[in-house]
Amino acid sequence: MADKHVDELSGVETTGHVWDGIRELNNPLPRWWVWTFYACILWAIGYTIVYPAWPLLTTNTKGIWNVTNRAVLKDELTAANASQKVFVDKIAATPVADILKDKSLSEFATAAGAAAFKVNCTPCHGSGAQGGIGYPNLNDNDWLWGGSADQIYTTISHGIRDPQDPDTRVSEMPVFGEMLKPEEIQNVAAYVADLSKQPVTSGNPAAGKEIFANNCVACHGDQAQGNRDLGAPNLSDAIWLKGSGEAAIIAQVTKPKHGVMPAWKVRLGDTTVKELAVFVHSLGGGE
Amino acid sequence: MNIYTADQPKKEAPSAPSDDVVRHDAEPVNSAKIRKPLYEARKKIFPKRAEGRFRQFKWIVMLVTLGIYYLGPWIRWDRGPFAPNQAILIDLAHRRFYFFFIEIWPQEFFFVAGLLVMAGFGLFLITSAVGRAWCGYTCPQTVWVDLFLVVERFIEGDRNARMKLDKAPWSFEKVWKRVSKHAIWLAIGVSTGGAWIFYFADAPQLLLDLWTFQAPAVAYMTIGILTATTYIFGGLMREQVCTYMCPWPRIQGAMLDENSLTVTYNDWRGEPRTHGTKKAAAEGKVAGDCVDCNACVVVCPMGIDIRDGQQLECITCALCIDACDGVMEKLGRDKGLISYATLADYNGNMALATGNGSHAINPNIVRDADGHFHDKVKHFNWKIIFRARTLLYMGVWAAVGVGLLVALLSRDRLEVNVLHDRNPQFVLESDGSIRNGFTVRILNMIPEPRVISLSLEGLEGATMKINGMDQPDSRSFDVPADPDKAVTLKVYVTVPRDQLHDDEQHFRFVAEDKSSNEHDVYKAVFNAPADVKNREHH
Numbered sequence: 001m002a003d004k005h006v007d008e009l010s011g012v013e014t015t016g017h018v019w020d021g022i023r024e025l026n027n028p029l030p031r032w033w034v035w036t037f038y039a040c041i042l043w044a045i046g047y048t049i050v051y052p053a054w055p056l057l058t059t060n061t062k063g064i065w066n067v068t069n070r071a072v073l074k075d076e077l078t079a080a081n082a083s084q085k086v087f088v089d090k091i092a093a094t095p096v097a098d099i100l101k102d103k104s105l106s107e108f109a110t111a112a113g114a115a116a117f118k119v120n121c122t123p124c125h126g127s128g129a130q131g132g133i134g135y136p137n138l139n140d141n142d143w144l145w146g147g148s149a150d151q152i153y154t155t156i157s158h159g160i161r162d163p164q165d166p167d168t169r170v171s172e173m174p175v176f177g178e179m180l181k182p183e184e185i186q187n188v189a190a191y192v193a194d195l196s197k198q199p200v201t202s203g204n205p206a207a208g209k210e211i212f213a214n215n216c217v218a219c220h221g222d223q224a225q226g227n228r229d230l231g232a233p234n235l236s237d238a239i240w241l242k243g244s245g246e247a248a249i250i251a252q253v254t255k256p257k258h259g260v261m262p263a264w265k266v267r268l269g270d271t272t273v274k275e276l277a278v279f280v281h282s283l284g285g286g287e
Numbered sequence: 288m289n290i291y292t293a294d295q296p297k298k299e300a301p302s303a304p305s306d307d308v309v310r311h312d313a314e315p316v317n318s319a320k321i322r323k324p325l326y327e328a329r330k331k332i333f334p335k336r337a338e339g340r341f342r343q344f345k346w347i348v349m350l351v352t353l354g355i356y357y358l359g360p361w362i363r364w365d366r367g368p369f370a371p372n373q374a375i376l377i378d379l380a381h382r383r384f385y386f387f388f389i390e391i392w393p394q395e396f397f398f399v400a401g402l403l404v405m406a407g408f409g410l411f412l413i414t415s416a417v418g419r420a421w422c423g424y425t426c427p428q429t430v431w432v433d434l435f436l437v438v439e440r441f442i443e444g445d446r447n448a449r450m451k452l453d454k455a456p457w458s459f460e461k462v463w464k465r466v467s468k469h470a471i472w473l474a475i476g477v478s479t480g481g482a483w484i485f486y487f488a489d490a491p492q493l494l495l496d497l498w499t500f501q502a503p504a505v506a507y508m509t510i511g512i513l514t515a516t517t518y519i520f521g522g523l524m525r526e527q528v529c530t531y532m533c534p535w536p537r538i539q540g541a542m543l544d545e546n547s548l549t550v551t552y553n554d555w556r557g558e559p560r561t562h563g564t565k566k567a568a569a570e571g572k573v574a575g576d577c578v579d580c581n582a583c584v585v586v587c588p589m590g591i592d593i594r595d596g597q598q599l600e601c602i603t604c605a606l607c608i609d610a611c612d613g614v615m616e617k618l619g620r621d622k623g624l625i626s627y628a629t630l631a632d633y634n635g636n637m638a639l640a641t642g643n644g645s646h647a648i649n650p651n652i653v654r655d656a657d658g659h660f661h662d663k664v665k666h667f668n669w670k671i672i673f674r675a676r677t678l679l680y681m682g683v684w685a686a687v688g689v690g691l692l693v694a695l696l697s698r699d700r701l702e703v704n705v706l707h708d709r710n711p712q713f714v715l716e717s718d719g720s721i722r723n724g725f726t727v728r729i730l731n732m733i734p735e736p737r738v739i740s741l742s743l744e745g746l747e748g749a750t751m752k753i754n755g756m757d758q759p760d761s762r763s764f765d766v767p768a769d770p771d772k773a774v775t776l777k778v779y780v781t782v783p784r785d786q787l788h789d790d791e792q793h794f795r796f797v798a799e800d801k802s803s804n805e806h807d808v809y810k811a812v813f814n815a816p817a818d819v820k821n822r823e824h825h
Contacts, residue, residue, distance in 0.1 A: 030531045106755070126710075130710070130711040238715055239715060284722060
């Protein structure tokens, strides 16, 4: 420390530091301030004693209060679950169709279903449930197995073509490539494309109509309107799960592809499946 | 040990300048002339009770401000069956702020921001006009310290009695006086914290809950914290809060100019201060008006001597003006030796009294032979308040105020907000029509249930479907809206294939209260696939 220096004007001792001839006055701190400062230091020491703080070679000090972030999170989750219990219990006890009639219950189920959807369903159906080629769009009003809340609930519960579930929804389109000639397939595809007013380029729709009547009406219906009991799609509308246009239709008739959805009840439990059904039903196409 | 017990140079026994005027043997506790060593404990200040017009005014301000604070939450205001009947209520749980006939929703918080802007400009205005009037009269710290001093004087007596008690050894009398003083202070602290929480909940119910220990823990914690701060700041720390903790003195110092009225010791007529004027006159010495009675020092709650000039600690409470005026009156001299004066006036008078600085102050120069003030002496003039700077502040303050008022009177009490679904942006329906999803929020901002009609304007051929409403698709829905609540609706708008003209079609959602003709419009966009324009319509 430099020599003691007292500022002439104020009569206050300076710290001895000089910057460009400017000296720093060594004015006193208020005592309450000093004590507060000491109290903060004590507080900090106490803090590192009661909470996990100091890193050691392989671990760290645990603190005498035994607080861990993991335990805190667990408590918070338990509390959150407890606060939702009233709704969850009510959903468990209520048939899906009746959940829709209860405004607050259906709001809760929709929100819960949306969360479950993001975790379990988005890999195939997309984050907006908009689907893709081979994966149904759940927003529209076209349903293979029915669009009422009950029907959606059944579909999610048991899945589609899930070999593990005896109650799963099953249907299979025959491999017409082994039964019909390529020309016949071309004609029937032309007929089907024409039903939904898609452009026809290669086949003969009139010839295809007969082939359709002989081979397809059993499942797809005489108006090609589909059959939900069999999961047979409506072929007269604007929505094409396996892609629209003659080429996509020819490919599907020749060697059909079939999607598989797992049965979710065994994985998620009945309540979550109900919530998912309510959510999917709320997306705009619900019946 | 404090300043009053410390060794001080022996003074001549003070001779009173007049029979009525008491000369106080006092030194200012906080003076730039006395430098304190590091880490020195606070020195106690024992302000004497002042009498006079400023003290009167301060009593009134105290009564009004404390009255508003303590009684505010208890005023009732009928808003009908669907809203609370408390005139001033900050309902954090439901995110509403009620102030008499005004109800503010969170998105209208700019009204509060506007009030803060007004408070800021109000502070600029007041400070540039009359100095630190906020500090001296209305600051809660000043008001509560004043209240605490009332209690202190009531129990322990005025300045001399309190100093005596402070020095006295512990006795039964000292113990019970101290205990009862601190007990009353704590009681004031509890009621201060208690009054605060009543602004956040229904006051009568909360009071009942507090007594029966049914109130939420946060209520008790708030009372505890505010009790501690009130007791510590008002009873123990007092002037230290203003000097060390508060940023206002520093900021307000920057707002003063040479035309601001501040509490000023007019040394151009007071100096040289003399204990015995008659004796001085007999010896042919010049004597100013100040008789060095220290009345201004003993009443000061900040423990300063105003005669040292304007200083950081001074909160301009004007009690020294009252004290000095009382003395001047008894001596038959002009009041205003300490007065509200501007720096410009003071400098002019000072130049006059010192011959432009050529000699020491000679108060005889400022008076004529009859003892009246010279014509050139400048006195307090209220017109100085109205000058360009203050008028500008006043103008901005009033403009913000008028703007807020207009905004308040013309604001909507029915609003509609719309959020377009982004994922997916549009959905193809089986009949080829296109559907867009919207989240529509209808805000019914009055405490009455209403039926709001939500309809589409534009977008030829479109129909709506609303989740949870049993009504066939149509262009208009009647939506029941709960009082003072927002209704959230999932709305699906569908346009038939042959009505699609563009991949972006503009239309409007219109929310209307048909009984009052209030309405609000939201401009929205209907999206369709990009190839919709080229698509053939069969």
